[in-house]
Amino acid sequence: MLDNKVLEISFDLNTIDHLGVKLYSTIPPMIAELVANAWDADATNVEIILKDEDIKSIIVKDNGLGMTFNELNNNFLKIGRNRRKDTHISKTKKGRNVLGKKGLGKLSVFGIGNKVTITTIKNNLKNEFCMEYNEMKKTKGRYKPQIICCDEKTNEASGTQIKLENIRRSSAFDAKNIVDNLSKRFTIFSNDFNVSVQRNNESPINVTNEEYLEENAQFSWSFPEDFKEKMNNELFVFATNKNIKGKIYTSKTPLISEKRGIVLFSREKLVQENSSFDERANDNFFQYMSGYFNVDFIDEDDEIDVISTDRKSIAWDSDNNQDLVTIKRFLNVIVRETQKKWRQARRTDKENFIVNSINFSYQEWLKELTAQERPLAKKLGDAILNNDSISEEDTKTYFGHIRDMFSFESFKDFTAQLDDLNALEDEKAIKVLTDWQYIEAKEMAKVAEGRIKTINQFEKYINQNVSETKVMQKFLEEFPWLLDPKMTSFEREVTYSRILKENFPEKDLPESNRRIDFLCSNNAGVVHIIELKRPRIKISFKEVNQIVSYLSFLKKHCPDGVNPDEIHAILISNNYNMDDDVREMYMSLKGNKKLTIKSYDDLLSQARFYNNEFIKKYTEINEYKKMNN
Template sequence: MTSSAAPVEKDFSIAVMGRTLEHLGVQMYKRRDAALAELVANAWDAGATEVVITLPDPRTYNREQDEIIVRDDGAGMTDESLQSDYLVIGRNRRAAGQAEIGGRKPMGRKGIGKLAGFGLAQRMKVDTWRDGSNTTVTLDVDLLKTPAGDVRTLTLPGSVRTIPNADDHGTCITLSNLKHASALDPELLRHNLARRFSRSVRGRMLILVNGVAINDAPVNLSHREPEQGEIEEELPDGNRITWWAGFSDKTLSTEMQGFVVIVRGKTAQAPPFFFGVESRASGQHGTKYLTGVIEADFLDDGADDDSDHISTDRQEVDWSDESVSALRQWGETVVRRLLREHSSRKGDQAKKRVQDNPNLAKRLDALDRKSKEQARRFIGALGASNTDPERLEALADTILRAYEYRQFHDYIEQLDLVIEDPEKFEQTIDLLRGWRVLESRAVLEVVKGRLDIVDKFHSMIVDDAPETAPRVGRDNMHDLIADFPWLINPEWQVLAEEKRITSQLREWGFADADPDDRTRYDFLALRGEGRLVVIEIKRSGHSVSIDDLHQIDRYAEKLRQAETGEVSMAVITGSGYTLSGTARKGWQDRDDIELLTWAEIHARAKSFYEHYRAVLEGDVDDSGFGRKASEIARTRNVLTSGAYRGPTERSVGLGNQDRDYLADER
C-alpha cells in the first residue's frame, strides 16, 4: 500500500450483546494457534494469495509493548463494506449470499472468526484498503464489554483516507496488549498451522510466519497408507472423503497424534483424535505413533445453521449428530484396523530380531514347545508396545531367563496378566531384568530398607535432628547422610566427608595449598561428567544466612584452584534462608549453587524410591538393584540403634551408593 492523503476521522458502530465478545472471542479462542488460524481463514475467504504473520522475538518479548501482525493481500474492504459486513457479529456470509472469491469455497460461516484476535490480545486494529481508499478502525475488548442481558450499539473511532493506487487491496490486523506471558514459538506455530490447513490450501495461498512458509513437522513414517498421496473413499451414506494415515517410528507430539479432520481446507476436528476407540482398540498403545488427515467437505456443505456440524471454534465435529454417523462408524473401523495391523507388524519385527540373534534364537529353541510359544508371544508383545529396538534384545533375554531359572517361573503368570497393558508389561520385564543379578528374592529386603530409611529421614526432619551428635544413640543428619549418601541425590556419588580444604587440594596435587587454612567441607560429591559438588549441611532448625553462603562460595573457589573441572555448590537446611528478596534472587539465579531444604531432599529421595513399594508387589520396573545386598545389616542397625557411627564404622567409609560414576569413567 502506497502513501496517501491525510486520513479523515470517521466513526463506525458495532452492536454488542452482553458478554458476547468475552464468550466468542476471549474465552472461545484460548489456543493461540487456533485463533491465528481463524484470521488466516478470513484471508483465504478474502481471496488472498499470501498471508504474512509477524510474531515478536521470543528473546526480547514484552507483551505490553510487542504486537502480532497478520497481513494479507486479499480483496480488502471499503469503509462501507467494513461497516455492513465486518462489524456485524454473527453474520452468516453464506446465507447472505456473499460471492465466492477466486472460486474458493469460504471457510467461514458463523461470522465470529474476526473475534479470534481477542483470544490473543486486548486490542485489535483493522487496517484495510480497496478501491483507492484505506480504512482503519480499532477494537478494544475492554471498551466493548457490556453487562449480561444488555444490547448496546457502541461507537468505534476510525479513519478513511484515499490512496494513489486504486488497485491496491488487502487487510492488516494488528494485535496489541498481548495476553500471554510467554511468546509464541515461530517454528512450532508453523507446524501447528500446517496441521490446520490442507495441502491444497497451502498450495494456493502462501502462509508465512516471520518470513518462513509454514511447514509440516518432520515425521519419519515407518508405515503409510497409502504409500503416497491420499485414498478417496465413498461412505455408505454416499458422501465422499479423502484420507491418509501413517505410523511414526518415534512417539509423536500431541499435536501430531491421531487424525485431523479438515473441511473446506481447514481443521474441523483438532488432534489428537481417534474416533473414541483409543481406549478400547487392540494395540491402543500405537496411538502415540499414529498420525493422519481426513478431508470431509460434506460436513460443511450447507449455508443454514441446521447443516452446521462443527463447533464454533473449529476444534470439534458434533459426532453425536446422526448425519455424521457414517463417517464416525467408518473412522472407528479404520482406526481399530490400523492399530491392530501396526501391533502385528511391530510384533513380527520383534520376533524376527530375536530369531536373527544366534544366542537368543538358540535359547528360545531349547525351550519346550509350550514355553517357546508363550515366550514368542511375550516377545511379540514387547515389539507391539513399541519397545526401543536397542532394548528389545535385553528384555527378550530377561523373558528367556524367566523360563530358564526356576525361581522366576511364578512370574510367567504375572506376565500373562499384564500382557494387555503395554506399559505395565514392559515395566514388569524390566523388573525381572533387574533381578537377574540377585541370588535370592530375600535381597528385596534392601528395597524395603531404603523405603524405611526415607521414612526415618522424614521423622528426623520433623523432630529437628541435629547436624552432628556427640554420643551413641542420638540421630544426626551428618551420620545418616554418611551411611546413606543416596538420600542427598540419587544421581550423585558422595566422594568424601569432613575433609580440610587444604588436604583435599594436596591430594589433587596442588602444592600451594595454605597450611594454616583449617576450613573443611561437610561432603564432596560427584554429579557425573567430572562435575564436583561441595555440600554444606545445616541442622533442621538452622536458617541459612548470607554469611553461610559466602563461606561455601569460598570453599568452592579454593577447590577450583586445582583446575579439576567444574565445582558447584549445594546448601541444605531445614528452616529456609534469611536473605532479602534481592539477595535471594541473586543467589537463586546463579547456575553453580543449589539452595535446598531437608524437606526438598526428602521429597526427591521419596520420589526416586517410592516406586520400590510396588516392586515388593511385583508390578513396576527397577533396574538399579546392583550393589545393594550389603546394605541390609547396616539398615537394621540404623533403624534399631539410631543413625550414629562409632570410630570403627567411620573408618570403613561411606555407605553403598546406587551409581559409581568413577567406575563409569574408568
C-alpha cells in the first residue's frame, strides 16, 4: 500500500543536464556508476542485460543490500549527497572501500535514456518507482517519481534492479566493448564480486581486470618489487610512504591507442584515464606500454575532492596540491626507468631469438672479427637490436645479412664510402643493410655467371658422350654443385675397405676393393651413393645390381650416427631406354626409396635454374636502383 507515501527529488535542471545528459553520453561510464553502487551495497553478483532485438533496454541487477522506502527518499534521491562525509563511514560492512562520494551517479542514466525504473528489495519489502526525464524537465525543480509499489511484502532476495528505457541511440549494443571498458575502470572484479554482460540471448561475458591490464603482455614490472635499485630516490620513497603500488606492462606489438598509457585507480576505481606521464610521449616505447597504479591516498579526504566528476582525470593543478605535483613527478620517473628496462629486455629477447633460430651468437661473433672489422659490426648489430620497430623475424634477416657482409671483399669497398662510421645512427645502419642486399646479389651474380659457364661446358661433355671415369668424375669432383646445389660434402673414389677400416678397425675385413664414384651428404643428414655412367649407356641388370649391392653393404656397415634408412642410391645416365624386366625391377626399388635414376639433363636443368635465380635477382635490383637514382 502507498499510504500516501511520496518520493521526491529536488534538483536544478542545469545540474541534471550537465552532470547527467551531457556528462554521460556513452554507455560504459553510465554502467560503471551503477556497478559502483552495487559494490557499495556489498553485492557479490551484478548482471548487465542489454536488449536491442526490438525495443532497446538496459538492465543492471545486483544482489546487494537493497534500499528501504526511506533510504530511497533520504539517500538515493538526494542529489549531491556526500555519503562518506554524511555517515563518516568509508568502509562497507564487508570491508570494501566505499566508492560513492559525490552523490551524482544516479543522474548518469539520463545521459543514455529518458525513462528509468528502479526496483529494490530490503528486509523482504519491495519498492519500485520510475522517473522520466522529459517529465522532470516540466517541473520547477521538485519532481515526484511515479511509485509502482511501496513496501510490498516479498520472499524475493535483497537487491536492486535499474531498468533504462527510451534509449537515445540507434546502433546495436556492443557487449565486448562494455566489458573492456569496465575492466579498465575498476580493480574490484573477483569471485567475491562477479560482473557479467549479456546481449540478448548471447552467452554472458564475465568482466575481469586481466581483460584490459594483462592482455598480450610480453614483459611486466611491478612497483615497488622490480625497482629496488631506485628505492633511495626521494620520489620512490614518497610513493612507498603513500602505499602506491602498480604494474607496467609492455606488449610484443604496438597496442591500439585505447590501451596505451598508465591508468590510475583510487579506492579501486578509475580516477585517471590513460596517460603517458611523460612529455616525450611521441617515443616509440609508448606504443607498447600500458599499466596501472593504485593511488588510494588522493581520495581519502572526505572534504577535499581532486577527481573530476566523470572520473576521467585528476585535477593535477588543484590548489597547488603538493602531493599531486610529487606523484606526477614520480610517475614521470618510473615510466622513464621502465623504458630503459624495456629496451634492454627487448634487446635480450632479440639476441636469444637469433641464437635459437639461426644458431648465431652476436656477442661471440664479434669476438671472432678483426680489430678493424669489429667497431662497424658492433654499430650495425646494436642499431638493429636497439631499434624498437624491428621485429624478431626482421632482426634474424638483418643479422643474416650482417654475418654475410664480412665474408665478402666487396663489403670493404662499400664501407669505405660511408661518411662517418664513428657516429653511425640507426637510420644509417638500416640503410647499410638495405644497400647490402644489392651488393650481396651482385656478388652472388658473379658466382652464378661463372657457374653458368661451367654448366655449358658440362653440357658439351654430355653431348660428346665422354668417359665417365676419365672426364665426368674429374669434372664433377671439381664442380660437385652440379650434382646437387645442397650437397655439403663429397668424397670421390670411396672404397668400402677404407670406410670399414676407419670405423671398424677391430673387425676382419673383406679384401675386395669394390668402388663407388661418390659418397655425398646434404645438410639434412641424408647420405647419397652416386654412381656415374657414360651418358648414352643403356642401363641393364648389371648397373642396377651393382649400385644396389653398394647400398646394401653400406647400410649394413654404416658408421655410428648415420641412420641406415637415410642412405639412398642414385644412378646417373642419360639413357632411360631399359628393357621391360629391368624397368620393372627399377620401379620396385624406386617405390621402396632404395634407388633413383637421374639423367645428366636433369642435373643441367636443375643447375641452370638454381643459378639463374641469382642473376635474375641481381638484374631486378640493378634495374630498380637505376630507376630510383
